[in-house]
Amino acid sequence: MAQRFGGKFSPDGKPAPDKGPPGPGNVFDGKRPARVGMRVNLLFAAPMLFLVPAFWGGPQGLVLGLAAGAILLLSAWLTREGVLAQEAYDARRVARRPAIPRKIFAAVLMGVGLTVGAMTSQDGLVYPILFGLIGAALHLFTFGPDPLRDKGSEGVDRFQTDRVARAVDGAEKQLAAMQDAILRARDRQIEARVERFSATARALFRTVENDPRDLTAARKYLSVYLLGAKDATVKFADLYAQNRDPKARTEYEALLDDLESTFATRTRTLLTDNRTDLDVEIQVLRERLQRET
Secondary structure, X not given: OOOOOOOOOXXXXXXXXXXXXXXXXXXXXXXXXXXXXXXXXXXXXXXXXHHHHHXXXXXXXXXXXXXXXXXXXXXXXXXXXXXXXXXXXXXXXOEOOOOOOHHHHHHHHHHHHHHHHHOOOOOOOHHHHHHHHHHHHHHHHHHOOOOOOOEOOOOOXXXXXXXXXXXXXXXXHHHHHHHHHHHHHOOHHHHHHHHHHHHHHHHHHHHHHHOHHHHHHHHHHHHHHHXXXXXXXXXXXXXXXXXXXXXXXXXXXXXXXXXXXXXXHHHHHHHHHHHHHHHHHHHHHHHHXXXXX
């Protein structure tokens, strides 16, 4: 039966019902806009300014143009990798600084590439060097430097945080492999379903990062279960891409439901245990303070 449209801005003025906060399985829960966008993509077009004219000049112009284009391409690639590493760093509450400061190296290469490229039209070195310095400074201003220190490890055992970081890195690779494999199935609904499970799994990751002591209780979820989920996803994607078997799809969706429920339950259990530990610490401290008075 048809229903009359209504809502917050309808003539009757009835507000829409509050659906409450999003749960851990929401696809967009905790998401941030991706930084890899137009600005980074434009860096890959900049080398063309030197590569194309290089073939219309003399031998010196050819060598300098090709060198400038290659250096700028390397700078653009390092910039993209650095931005992705920054996103992963910002998304975690406990993270180690990148082993290689990609964006800083990219800024230096940007300056070198622009200097070499400017030498194709300038005989001296003063203006090419100034051109390169300005380009490097603008690169750092636009994309910023890399994180230069660890995050969330103050007052925490470094050995424990390293164990958690390695475990979470391995788990993130399994999730990335799942999301990459499911693309072969060419089914947007299944892709969204895998993305929702990934959001639930990452909620468990963040819980373990907040308290490294939870790693022992969650290790099999971060390794064994995710490895099995990845293998099942690869096999399902290959099979479903061939024959679109509805039974296989139903079974795979049931597997994702079980995985999501299991991961969400484990996350709630760890949060409850952490709250219990906090209550015990508070109670013990209050009893000691009462004995002192």
